[in-house]
Amino acid sequence: DVKVTQSSRYLVKRTGEKVFLECVQDMDHENMFWYRQDPGLGLRLIYFSYDVKMKEKGDIPEGYSVSREKKERFSLILESASTNQTSMYLCASRSGLAGGTYSTDTQYFGPGTRLTVL
Amino acid sequence: SQQGEEDPQALSIQEGENATMNCSYKTSINNxxxxxxxxxxxxxxxxxxxxxxxxxxxxxxxxxxxxxKKSSSLLITASRAADTASYFCATGPALLQGAQKLVFGQGTRLTINP
Structure with missing residues (x-):
């Protein structure tokens, strides 16, 4: 079974802090994703990566950056946390050719990190 | 804007009944x-x-x-209490559209009453 793990289930940070959210997958997937989920807004894609050291902006990248130094790990960074970044953050991974056109198959999600910024 | 839109937003039924949720989308899809x-x-x-x-x-x-009709439905038969959850549809764009991104709807909240 595919396993996607996230470093924390719950996290509380203060405004202005630098926050790291870590995601690790164990299935050698090329593609990894970060979403945030808010009531009434559904899941929104922040960033995704289709290969090591490659990244692409999703729909709401402002205020976030990412890092993919190893294939199994995809980190989401909040450079200076703000209260409007309080949310549930979900990481996902997916197999498929890096950048391939048939790579929109099943995504496997981690358990989520509920981040509160005070 | 979200590609997939689920309907209804919330659904409450008795255990054993069938639950149907619908999803509509706007552009061509791969899956x-x-x-x-x-x-x-x-x-x-x-x-x-x-x-x-x-x-x-x-x-x-x-x-x-x-x-x-650019629509899909999910039917859960003989529902159980453990089916209580939110259900999301997600569309994968047709070739050459988008950038391999799934687009999620806002979900249907299903409650199964014992």
Missing amino acids: LQWYRQNSGRGLVHLILIRSNEREKHSGRLRVTLDTS
């Missing part, structure tokens, strides 16, 4: 997927139907896809 999310947890993939398929079954789940 459509349904996911389940238990409260406060990550999403779990349920079923994927490709654009050239019309119906698919998996256990108590039945998914239909009508590309002419």
Whole structure:
């Protein structure tokens, strides 16, 4: 079974802090994703990566950056946390050719990190 | 804007009844997927139907896809309390559209009453 793990289930940070959210997958997937989920807004894609050291902006990248130094790990960074970044953050991974056109198959999600910024 | 829109937003039924949720989308797709999310947890993939398929079954789940109407439905038969969750449809864009991104709807909150 595919396993996607996230470093924390719950996290509380203060405004202005630098926050790291870590995601690790164990299935050698090329593609990894970060979403945030808010009531009434559904899941929104922040960033995704289709290969090591490659990244692409999703729909709401402002205020976030990412890092993919190893294939199994995809980190989401909040450079200076703000209260409007309080949310549930979900990481996902997916197999498929890096950048391939048939790579929109099943995504496997981690358990989520509920981040509160005070 | 979200590609997939689920209907209804919330559904409450008695255990043993069937639950039907609908999803509409706007542009051409390669596939459509349904996911389940238990409260406060990550999403779990349920079923994927490709654009050239019309119906698919998996256990108590039945998914239909009508590309002419740009809509899909998820039927859960003989519902159980453990089916209580939010259900999301997600669309994978047709070739050359988008950048391999799934686009999720806002979900249907299903409650199964004992």
